[in-house]
Amino acid sequence: MKKIIASSALVVLLSGTTGMAQSNEAFASQDATKEIQNEKVTKADLAEQNVMSVAWYQTSAEAKALYLQGYNTAKDKLDEKLKHHKGKKKPAIVLDLDETVLDNSPYQAYAILKHKTYPEGWHEWIDTGSAKPVYGAKSFLKYADKKGVEIFYVTDRSEKEDFKGTLKNMKDLKMPQANKEHLLLKGENEKGKEQRREKVRENHDLIMLFGDNILDFDEPKESTLKSRTKFIEKHKEDFGDKYIIFPNPMYGSWEATLYGGNFAQSPDKLDQLRKQPLTYFDPATKTTKTSNEK
Incomplete structure (x- = not known):
């Protein structure tokens, strides 16, 4: 009986550890995404x-x-x-x-x-x-x-x-x-x-x-x-x-x-202006949009 309880506890502990690891990975991924989004275009x-x-x-x-x-x-x-x-x-x-x-x-x-x-x-x-x-x-x-x-x-x-x-x-x-x-x-x-x-x-x-x-x-x-x-x-x-x-x-x-x-703009701004008129397909709505649509 003790072995069963101990095994169950180990499973719970491992599950919790796995969940924490996955959660930490998710947070790390979000942080990386934010870092990429905030990174300046050079x-x-x-x-x-x-x-x-x-x-x-x-x-x-x-x-x-x-x-x-x-x-x-x-x-x-x-x-x-x-x-x-x-x-x-x-x-x-x-x-x-x-x-x-x-x-x-x-x-x-x-x-x-x-x-x-x-x-x-x-x-x-x-x-x-x-x-x-x-x-x-x-x-x-x-x-x-x-x-x-x-x-x-x-x-x-x-x-x-x-x-x-x-x-x-x-x-x-x-x-x-x-x-x-x-x-x-x-x-x-x-x-x-x-x-x-x-x-x-x-x-x-x-x-x-x-x-x-x-x-x-x-x-x-x-x-x-x-x-x-x-x-x-x-x-x-x-x-x-x-x-x-x-x-x-x-x-x-x-x-x-x-x-x-005007080419005399920051790389960030030029990058933004390059992408602004792009027409793209949105799978979520199954429609085409332009990048400057809100």
Whole structure:
């Protein structure tokens, strides 16, 4: 009888101990969760958030295929436009450089690994003149050149700081029409690219534009998600015809729009703004919501 009582007591004691252990684990888990929630997002955390986009851009067959798809489509469209071209002005095309003609993802990878933010190291990267062409770009540009099309490279690289490195890079790659007249970099007091596009239009018939950013084609009325979507709707017939756009999940005006154009905010705030417009599925209500819904 005593053995039974003793055994029962041992079971109760062990059960109590197990319960206490589980309870302590629960409290510890809650404390860890609170600690994670209260932990400040750092510059390094923001850099880590870009790993997948740069990895996709550099390694995926899909990224390469999208560039080839864009430039293959462009050849057909260029032939079509030249066939029906009329007027005295010479036909011309305008291309952005970064992530449209040149691959700068090694700089983006540097920023991730060293926890840097633009423009840290950017001008040094350009000075090396070591960017490679994106898939399909060089072949298309040679094709356009042979067709007698004038090619203008309109980029927001700084004319003052980046022209020498950019010209070297383009000449080393033997890109057609890589010279001072056709490399149109951004002036010190210039905003956007429209002024340079208008300069091209003065003496040329601008038949096609290429870029990885909608600002490479025209500018929405406002830098808001709603205005940018309206811009796409307005030009939905142009994409794949007059406008050829390429993939760039690494950076761009789409990101600036999330921040209200202000990158000079704390990492915590930038992290919050990145997640705010996300639409997600809620299993509890079986509905989709946006992250900023209360």
